[in-house]
Amino acid sequence: MAQTIREALGVPIHVNSGCRCEKHNAKVGGVKGSFHTKGKAADLSCSLGAQIMFETAQKLKAEGKLPDLEYCILYRTKNFVHIDCGKKRKNYWEVRP
Numbered sequence: 001m002a003q004t005i006r007e008a009l010g011v012p013i014h015v016n017s018g019c020r021c022e023k024h025n026a027k028v029g030g031v032k033g034s035f036h037t038k039g040k041a042a043d044l045s046c047s048l049g050a051q052i053m054f055e056t057a058q059k060l061k062a063e064g065k066l067p068d069l070e071y072c073i074l075y076r077t078k079n080f081v082h083i084d085c086g087k088k089r090k091n092y093w094e095v096r097p
């Protein structure tokens, strides 16, 4: 999924956080049982900023190019997006301050 977003953006993507062990997940304040601990989530940033990554993910999802994406969160202040393929949810998109 990150590669698909990267190709659409045309710039490198930095993986801020990928797979985490439970201990590290707890240390960084991750939700218990986070999809990061199952290898199903990544937090991404790039030089263009998180907003454009979020919008690009929405566009790609609408085009059917991110079939496995189940959840994407834009963290405005921290300037990164979380993506995961953990489970089906009502909404794919969420924006946090």
Ligand SMILES: [Zn+2]
Pocket (backbone or CB within 6 Å): 017, 036, 041, 042, 043, 082, 083
């Ligand atoms: Zn995350």
